[in-house]
Amino acid sequence: MEAAAAGERKRPREADEAPSAAAAAKEAQYVYLSIADALKVPGARVCLFAAVTEIGAAVRSRGTDFTLTLRIVDQSRPAGISVTFFADNTALLPCVKSCEDVISLHNVVITMHGEFFVSFNKKFSSFALFEGKVSKECSPYQTSMKYQSSSHDNELLTQMRTWLAYNPPGLKDNELELRSLKSDSTTTFDLVCKVLHVHENSGEWIFYVWDGTDTPAAEFQTMQDCSLDADAVESCPLHLEGAPLSREVLCTMPCVGTILRVFSKKYIKEVFHLQNNIYWARFCNITFKHEFGIWKGVLGPSSRVRLLSHEDGSVVNCLKMYDSRIANQVHRQPMASLPDVSNLSDVEYETAGYTTLMESLTHEQVTHKLKTIVRVVAAYPCRASDLRSLLPGSYCLRLTLEDPTARIHAYVHKDDGAKFFGGFLSAEGLIKKINKLLGIPEDVEEGAPLTRNPPWIWCCLKSYRLDKNDPWGSRRYRIFGTEIRG
Structure with a gap:
């Protein structure tokens, strides 16, 4: 009788456990790993919950697809890792509103090609994008067609937002505005700006950029009596590029705030997108100097250009400051x-x-x-x-x-x-x-x-x-x- 009783107690317990096991199996694909742990299982399908720190440009791949690269970070890997997406058209790619927004990735694969990166397969991978700022709103603002949320997404989102609030990856000590440029050929800085125009001259690319502020007034080296250094005082060029901008291009430029020329001897893959006078960008690892009293930016071997959404926090701050500036006649002055x-x-x-x-x-x-x-x-x-x-x-x-x-x-x-x-x-x-x-x-x-x-x-x-x-x-x-x- 004890055995029978034991058997009777066991059967209900097995019945109760069966649904739990099924649920666990179903939920297994949504067990999120940290980026550091995901790197330990290359080739396996993993799920990640991370913050977006860099937004690439959507371009056509070598085949028929369109591709986009984002860079994501979490607490385990502040340096981050790149994620490469493929889709049949650009509307199916992630459209990140702002750096430091949060992305949920399902069934992506860690791949090694020179360095580790995350590969998004359009056949079985999926994603969701959430605002990164602290909020009670937990619904994604974009999801891919195959995406299904898991029961603990909201908890993970809250944790990620809290971490971002105290550890904003986009906040850098070396980020400058045009009004605070420093002339130092050995130190690199980051600049958030709008690209107004791009020009190519004999293999050198010139980016005309603006953030609504004024560059500092440059000083000039000369002699006490201008007659002793007349060449330097008499011949001060109006611009650094080979030829002045056409009136047609000039009339598209803002009338308040410095338009800085940034020079690059290497091709930047984002050039195609930046030529349309619609993109903001972060110029990373850039140096500044002045020639003939005119400030210029220089892109070196380690420099990169990252596209920014108009809703990016840094962009919004620039535009707010500019709107405040032009609303006041005095503040419009140099x-x-x-x-x-x-x-x-x-x-x-x-x-x-x-x-x-x-x-x-x-x-x-x-x-x-x-x-x-x-x-x-x-x-x-x-x-x-x-x-x-x-x-x-x-x-x-x-x-x-x-x-x-x-x-x-x-x-x-x-x-x-x-x-x-x-x-x-x-x-x-x-x-x-x-x-x-x-x-x-x-x-x-x-x-x-x-x-x-x-x-x-x-x-x-x-x-x-x-x-x-x-x-x-x-x-x-x-x-x-x-x-x-x-």
């Missing part, structure tokens, strides 16, 4: 000129508001009057002997003016010369005022190298044409209504 512009100049065109040089260059009419804030970075002529020949009352001087958005040549015509310099001056008086404009300090040992830092000044400009048959090609600027104080 960041390096704040809080006060030099009192070196007086202007008559008081009724006009502040205008950037880019706003004038892209103005719909050839003729345009404006009041702006600029630095005088070069003057021609600058030799004392040449300046004496301009006296008396026959000034014809070309100044190179810059603000964070552009650089132009502007002329002081002989009719405006006396007004500009505050009267008919001696050659010595003229040189003294030009040195002030160029930022050349006084009382420095003769012949000693020094750093000049031109001051920011208010200036009135007007544009005109030389040839009515070629109005834009013959457009010039002249200075008017501006006086340089003594």
Whole structure:
């Protein structure tokens, strides 16, 4: 009887266990591994729950498929691992809203090809994307057709979001904005920016990038008397690329904020996507320097470009700051000129508001009057002997003016010369005022190298044409209504 009783107790227990075993078998494919543990079972199908840190571009594979690569991380592997997706069309590929969003991967395979990466097979793999920010919302914003959630997805999502809140992988000590660039050829930085235009010139790629802020005002190395270093002071190029941008391209550019040129001697596979003026990107491991007082970025062997969604947190922050900036007339002014512009100049065109040089260059009419804030970075002529020949009352001087958005040549015509310099001056008086404009300090040992830092000044400009048959090609600027104080 005890045996029978035992048998009777056993049968219900087996019946109870059968469904649990079936459920366990069904749930087995959704047992998530850490990335570190998944690397220990290459070739096996695994499930992962991780954060997206890099978004690649969707491109056509060598066959008929489209492919996309993401980089994902978790607590076990902060360095991350790449995931390669294949699909019949781009709509079936993951569309990640923002770096640091969370992805759930089912039945993917760890593969080794030079290094470990995760392979997504369109026949049996599946994915789901979730917002990475802490939220009560646990529903995915995109899933593949084969994806089925598991009972503990919400718990894992909460854990991943909490980890991201305290360990944001996108936050880097070496990430800069254009307003905080540092000139250091040995240190690399990351830059989040919008790519406005891409140009190829003799095998060198130039990316025109912008983040809504202004690059710092560069300093110039020169001699005490500009006549001793006239070549450097007279010949200051307007741009670093071989030829200026066409007006058609120029008119697509923002009018506030610096447009930085980033140079690369190697081909970047994301070039095709970046040529359309719609993508934001993270330029990783980039160096910065300035030539002729113009900042430039340089991509080296270790540099990479990563596409960013418009909903990426870094992009959203850039746009919010820019919107706040252009809403305030003062904040639109050059960041390096704040809080006060030099009192070196007086202007008559008081009724006009502040205008950037880019706003004038892209103005719909050839003729345009404006009041702006600029630095005088070069003057021609600058030799004392040449300046004496301009006296008396026959000034014809070309100044190179810059603000964070552009650089132009502007002329002081002989009719405006006396007004500009505050009267008919001696050659010595003229040189003294030009040195002030160029930022050349006084009382420095003769012949000693020094750093000049031109001051920011208010200036009135007007544009005109030389040839009515070629109005834009013959457009010039002249200075008017501006006086340089003594």
